[in-house]
Amino acid sequence: MAIPRAAKTLRRTRIQEEKEEQILEAALDVFSVSGFRGSTIDQIAEVAGMSKPNLLYYFRTKEAMHRALIDRVLYNWLEPLRAFDAEGNPESEIRSYIRRKLEMARDFPRESRLFANEMLQGAPHVLDMLKGPLKELVDEKAAVIRTWIKSGKITYCDPYHLIFSIWSTTQHYADFDVQVRAVLGEEHSGDGRFEDAARFLEQLFIGGLRPDRSGR
């Protein structure tokens, strides 16, 4: 007789690791496109290549699957912001933050869309995380940026909106990929657009944040 599913959390077999991995991979495919409400367990089961009851053996509900997926993806997603360092000089820190975020948009677009979907729906599953850990992390980095401003290394500006604008410009290339490709045309739909975007954004932010050159 199968053991109650709670026991799974005590010891995990090889098969469990593999299947859960497979399922979350498929779930990312589906949830990132259709959002939570728009996705079905059958869809995910099909992408994962297994039967629906089999999938439900590993995750008891659609909710549980979604939560596991978000938990798993969240840590890496915030990594670039955590790496944002007060010690480095502003120009190179901002430059590499932009680079890192653009790389994530290029290499992990599904993860970006998963969060975007969540945001559009009002963040029903991650609101606490936004108000707690994320806010704290951003507050911390905003303080760093303020020290840069006070020491005259970058021009005066609102650090929160600076962070928002880096998030939005970079994630745009994942979340609105289809629009970007449509506007740029087939011929610019290779990965080259990420290099072009990096060049533009670095120029924009470095130029836009340079300390006042003519008195303000």
Next chain:
Amino acid sequence: MAIPRAAKTLRRTRIQEEKEEQILEAALDVFSVSGFRGSTIDQIAEVAGMSKPNLLYYFRTKEAMHRALIDRVLYNWLEPLRAFDAEGNPESEIRSYIRRKLEMARDFPRESRLFANEMLQGAPHVLDMLKGPLKELVDEKAAVIRTWIKSGKITYCDPYHLIFSIWSTTQHYADFDVQVRAVLGEEHSGDGRFEDAARFLEQLFIGGLRPDRSGR
């Protein structure tokens, strides 16, 4: 006996105008949060305050409702970009484009989210419009920006990525509203954040695009 619905398009009664308006308003509420797949006709009917069959009397399918909604919203959505003018000087044109887009994010967040949802899902209903009319409009405005660059009014940059970055930074305040509020905290969740954002973004773009001050 009720006339076949095709006849409705010939002459529209007062009731038709009112009810269709009511329905599309409710549809905007629902589709903008849950996307096409995640929304149900019952939900929309409830928000619209009418029965499902009644709603289906005006729009035969969920698809038809969604299409009508998109058609209706699209024209206004592109208005700010159309207003982007080659004659004005770059600084004030960019400034007012940012203002207009931010005002739309503030005043029409549902419309913004409707499109964002559509993009995340790969633009199944508007791909042709993106590749056609939108691309042409952007190409046209990109050409304007290039003349500004050639005449030395703004610094050299990729006009497409410039447009993308204005889109993304401004729409962010509608699409990721819940995140913005969470990070800024309750006390900054009044409409003041749009003024702060406007100030920051104007500074960023005007500063970032100012012709080279030190030789390149």
Next chain:
DNA sequence: GGATAATTTGACCGATTGGTAAACATTACA
């Protein structure tokens, strides 16, 4: 190799989905 635990499946359930049919009610207009 056999017992036992872990995994997989097909058949199924009640609720919800998008949508229809036809009776009924209301409006517009001669």
Next chain:
DNA sequence: TGTAATGTTTACCAATCGGTCAAATTATCC
């Protein structure tokens, strides 16, 4: 005011939804 066109509702349909169950299969370990 009568009547034909328009609008609304109730009852319903087949398909799909999230999820269960028990039986069948496979892996594990002595």
